[in-house]
Amino acid sequence: MSQRTLTFAVDAVVLDIEGTTSATGFVVDVLYPYSRARFAELLTERAAEPAVSRAIAQVRELSGEPDADAAAVEKTLNAWLDDDRKATPLKTLQGIVWAEGFARGDLVSHFYDDVVPALRAWHAAGVRLYVYSSGSVAAQRAWFTSSPQGDLTPLVSGLYDTENAGPKQEPASYRRIAESTGVEGGRLLFLSDRPGELDAAREAGWHAVGIRRPGEPYSAQAVEGHPQAATFDEITLSTTGTTSTTGSTA
Structure with a gap:
């Protein structure tokens, strides 16, 4: 060149x-596993929070599973992670987890x-x-x-x-x-x-x-x-x- x-x-x-x-590798190798390990807690313990609730509703809509429980929503999120799908609710929930991780000093x-x-x-x-x-x-x-x-x-x-x-x-x-x-x-x-x-x-x-x-x-x-x-x-x-x-x- x-x-x-x-x-x-x-x-x-x-x-x-x-x-x-x-580096994409940092996002895939560090941030993705960090969020994957914390989705279950977010979906079960904080589902009533407005941003989390809205994202859960969006996951249900996009997946065609209007009655999906927390486990089913988590499964969908992890499948999207595996496919590197740029789904808005996935990015919203990742953002919540990552922001808290950065604030705690877990992530740089x-x-x-x-x-x-x-x-x-x-x-x-x-x-x-x-x-x-x-x-x-x-x-x-x-x-x-x-x-x-x-x-x-x-x-x-x-x-x-x-x-x-x-x-x-x-x-x-x-x-x-x-x-x-x-x-x-x-x-x-x-x-x-x-x-x-x-x-x-x-x-x-x-x-x-x-x-x-x-x-x-x-x-x-x-x-x-x-x-x-x-x-x-x-x-x-x-x-x-x-x-x-x-x-x-x-």
Whole structure:
């Protein structure tokens, strides 16, 4: 892959997490087992809590089992985990468990070494930062609060998930985010490792860069028509000037 120079004149950048800012392996190997071990207690002892109750109702609806008890709901959640399904109620319940784990100090999030310095530089340059992940807003907030580099939430202007924005491979979700942020599509940049998400952002009028980190699940997939970068160091952002992308595209 040839050396690339990616310079964007944008007002905001929207970040995916898994495979982009952070290792998918950490989520799968650390966070997934952590939530799996705690679903039963959450579903039996805290079912009356509004967020838990709503998620349980959504699991029953999506699974077609309106009378599913706690054990059946847990079985469905674990099956979705095995399939890595981005179901909103699964992400909601994971977010509750993870947020508590981060708050207790059981968990510390992961960021690639190039990410935090880049986020700080972009923020200092006046570029607004947002997150759009299939993980719930609660999980995202806990993730950025509990980084090895300390609380990163002061860098972030807003958090979006599949509940408040919509599915990540639908252009309408990106238009919804643009409207929410007040930033027009041509002044937004989306960073993600998933080709379908990049395509949806582009269709909504955004700039999009495919992040290609070695060893990540989507690293070998082509991001057709999109510029790509192996690290955030290869991306320069400012709120003035012009956009210039030279080097490798898939």
